[in-house]
Amino acid sequence: MLKLTRYILYDIVRSKIVIAYTLFLLTVSFSMFRMEENSGKALLSLLNIILIVLPLISLVFSTIHYYNSYEFIELMLSQPMSRTRIIIAEYAGVTVSLLAAFLIGAGIPVLIFSPTDTGITMILTGLALTMIFTSLAFAVSVKARDKARGIGSVLLVWFYFALIYDGLILLILFGFSDYPLEKVTLALSFLNPLDLGRIFIMLKMDVSALMGYTGALYKDFFGSTAGMALVTSVMLLWIIIPVWVAVRYFKKKDL
Amino acid sequence: MIRIEHISKRFKKLRALDDINAIFNSGQVVSLIGPNGSGKTTLIKSILGMIKADSGKIFVNNIQINGDPSYRSNIGYMPQIGRYPDNMKIGQLFTMMKDIRNAKDRVLDEELLKKYELEKIFEKPMRTLSGGTRQKVSAALAFLFNPDILILDEPTAGLDPLSSEILKEKIIAEKKKNKLILITSHILSDLEEFTTHVMYMQEGKLIFLKEAETLQEETGEIKISKAIARIMKGEQPGNNWIDKVFHVSAGDKII
Ligand SMILES: Nc1ncnc2c1ncn2[C@@H]1O[C@H](COP(=O)(O)OP(=O)(O)OP(=O)(O)O)[C@@H](O)[C@H]1O
Ligand SMILES: [Mg+2]
Numbered sequence: 063m064l065k066l067t068r069y070i071l072y073d074i075v076r077s078k079i080v081i082a083y084t085l086f087l088l089t090v091s092f093s094m095f096r097m098e099e100n101s102g103k104a105l106l107s108l109l110n111i112i113l114i115v116l117p118l119i120s121l122v123f124s125t126i127h128y129y130n131s132y133e134f135i136e137l138m139l140s141q142p143m144s145r146t147r148i149i150i151a152e153y154a155g156v157t158v159s160l161l162a163a164f165l166i167g168a169g170i171p172v173l174i175f176s177p178t179d180t181g182i183t184m185i186l187t188g189l190a191l192t193m194i195f196t197s198l199a200f201a202v203s204v205k206a207r208d209k210a211r212g213i214g215s216v217l218l219v220w221f222y223f224a225l226i227y228d229g230l231i232l233l234i235l236f237g238f239s240d241y242p243l244e245k246v247t248l249a250l251s252f253l254n255p256l257d258l259g260r261i262f263i264m265l266k267m268d269v270s271a272l273m274g275y276t277g278a279l280y281k282d283f284f285g286s287t288a289g290m291a292l293v294t295s296v297m298l299l300w301i302i303i304p305v306w307v308a309v310r311y312f313k314k315k316d317l
Numbered sequence: 318m319i320r321i322e323h324i325s326k327r328f329k330k331l332r333a334l335d336d337i338n339a340i341f342n343s344g345q346v347v348s349l350i351g352p353n354g355s356g357k358t359t360l361i362k363s364i365l366g367m368i369k370a371d372s373g374k375i376f377v378n379n380i381q382i383n384g385d386p387s388y389r390s391n392i393g394y395m396p397q398i399g400r401y402p403d404n405m406k407i408g409q410l411f412t413m414m415k416d417i418r419n420a421k422d423r424v425l426d427e428e429l430l431k432k433y434e435l436e437k438i439f440e441k442p443m444r445t446l447s448g449g450t451r452q453k454v455s456a457a458l459a460f461l462f463n464p465d466i467l468i469l470d471e472p473t474a475g476l477d478p479l480s481s482e483i484l485k486e487k488i489i490a491e492k493k494k495n496k497l498i499l500i501t502s503h504i505l506s507d508l509e510e511f512t513t514h515v516m517y518m519q520e521g522k523l524i525f526l527k528e529a530e531t532l533q534e535e536t537g538e539i540k541i542s543k544a545i546a547r548i549m550k551g552e553q554p555g556n557n558w559i560d561k562v563f564h565v566s567a568g569d570k571i572i
Pocket of ligand 1: 316328331333351352353354355356357358359360397
């Protein structure tokens, strides 16, 4: 498996897309910290960009990579190599390269300019989100019939998590504004890892004071050990379940 | 060595394989023949586990194939359309295949690699290869690990006469080593020199599987290609023709 992953990684690095992504993150991070005097504010701006760009890149890049690896996958399938091993190796290759890109592109600048609790939380969240969205991309790509459909579906996934979901939450909030909804929105945030990540970091930033009662409730929840454990498990599930779905589909697929 | 029991496969409405039964043993060269779209490649890919049959069982060396990929280390496969990672160079491809197969403890058969002078073009990326050269790479890979079973899907298509001759000689040499060779081709004259058994398929059904000698007797044709051509045209095969489909019953022994 490690051998396979090594060949996949080698192929990815040579394609230069991941390098471009790293450079993009580096540029954005450094310019944010340069422009803002206050490193907390810079971190917040950076966070907002990352929450949009990271899922998009992870989704689209993973999908393109999967379809471009079709020949490689086919070749490996004719060898004494199990399907599970092949698809997991592909996932590992893509994830490791994207994680490295994020660590270098955003992790290093954050550690230089804002080596705080908040900074580290943001790096960890970014890493988790990278794994989650790569995992989602694999589940979608393995199922989709061709590259165009794959990319289309994955863009829909991105739209949903980055835009539509927030709209739905707002609708619920307005529609039921007479009821106390804090607990409901908290529970709903488990359905969107992006939201979960955002809340998680915001609380560390202490902007939660601005959020009034809701902020206090969230802070209580995320501050407790049980809350932390729950959030971590939910994030892990967001990584594991789509990969598991991808493996299951892949095992049944005709190639 | 290979035993196929009641294999069926549908692609949507199309019956690509319809209750196929067959036994292939070592020392045989089975020519798999049939019109375009009759299911030859589908059958071959089912044996390799690249296509998952809807029902039926396939045994390779008495072990049913399901999941465990190790049986494929005994099979050399030359696909009808050899697809390889575009950016990989020929040399890298061979290095990689040896590496992932842990080839150190195996005797490598590099005869075709040498005869086709592939080492001279080791630096060429796969994407720049002509169709015939690609075919040579596929052939060299199929024989490389000295497998007991060779499955060749239209191996001579696209090869120049000289290269085609080299491949045929190689097939004859491997036949002498008591291997099982399963080969498809539309160039019937190519099969003449080494065929021991003819398997004829049409619209996903096995029409017959016979020894070449039997076929010659029954049709009264000395040349196998002529005999098959007559059957393909739908002519009365001859007075001696026995219209019996080869049947595998549970008790049949395979060597
Ligand atoms: N992945 C697939 N999806 C849908 N249909 C398929 C698929 N693979 C093969 N088929 C169909 O199954 C039938 C058998 O195809 P197959 O490739 O096995 O034929 P073949 O005998 O190898 O033909 P040829 O001589 O042209 O190589 C064809 O009608 C083909 O269109
Ligand atoms: Mg075919």
